[in-house]
Amino acid sequence: VVEIPPYSAVYAGVDILFRNERVTVDGSFVYSDYKGSAFAADTYCLKPSAFKGDIAVEYNYNRRIFAGVDCRFASASTLADSSYEMPAYANLGIELQYVTSRRLSFWLRGGNLLDMTIQRDLLYAEEGVYFTLGICLKL
Numbered sequence: 001v002v003e004i005p006p007y008s009a010v011y012a013g014v015d016i017l018f019r020n021e022r023v024t025v026d027g028s029f030v031y032s033d034y035k036g037s038a039f040a041a042d043t044y045c046l047k048p049s050a051f052k053g054d055i056a057v058e059y060n061y062n063r064r065i066f067a068g069v070d071c072r073f074a075s076a077s078t079l080a081d082s083s084y085e086m087p088a089y090a091n092l093g094i095e096l097q098y099v100t101s102r103r104l105s106f107w108l109r110g111g112n113l114l115d116m117t118i119q120r121d122l123l124y125a126e127e128g129v130y131f132t133l134g135i136c137l138k139l
Contacts, residue, residue: 005043007036027055039080046086046122049074058095066097074120089118097136105136 011032018025030052038045051074058068073090092114097107109132112118119125 004045005036005038005040007034007038007045009034022060024058024060025056027053029053044079046077046079046084049077049088051075064099066095066099068095069093070095086119086122087117089116090114091116091118103138107134107136108132109134 009032011030013028013030016025016027032048032050032052034047037043039047053074054070054072056068056070058066060066070093071090072093074088076088077086078084091112093109093111094113095107095109097105099105111130111132112126113129115127115129117125117127
C-alpha cells in the first residue's frame with residue numbers, strides 16, 4: 001500500500017458560454033496551486049499543471065455548414081526537485097461538418113495542428129498532427 005503524504009490545494013476556475021443563432025463560444029479555465037509534504041524533493045510526486053483549460057468557437061451557416069476551432073492547453077507539470085517535467089502543451093484543432101439531411105452529415109476533424117508533444121498522463125505522449133473523417137447517421 002502506497003501512502004500519499006498530506007497536501008493542500010487552492011484553485012479557481014471560470015467557465016464561459018456564449019451562444020446565438022450563428023456562433024457558439026465555450027471555454028473553461030482553471031488555476032490550481034498545490035502545497036505540502038507530498039511535493040517535497042524526496043517524495044517524487046508530480047505537481048499538477050498550474051493552468052489548464054480549453055476554448056472552442058463554432059460558426060454555423062443556416063444549420064447546414066459548421067466550422068469550428070478549439071484549443072486545449074496545460075502548463076508544465078514538474079517534480080519538486082525539477083528532475084522531471086511533463087511539458088506544457090496546446091492542442092489546436094479544427095472541425096468542419098456538412099449536414100445533408102436531418103439524418104446524415106459528414107465531418108472532418110484535425111488535431112494537434114501545432115505539432116506539439118501532448119502528455120496528459122505520465123507514461124503516454126501523443127505526437128503529430130492528425131485528421132479524422134467521418135459520417136454521422138441519426139437513426
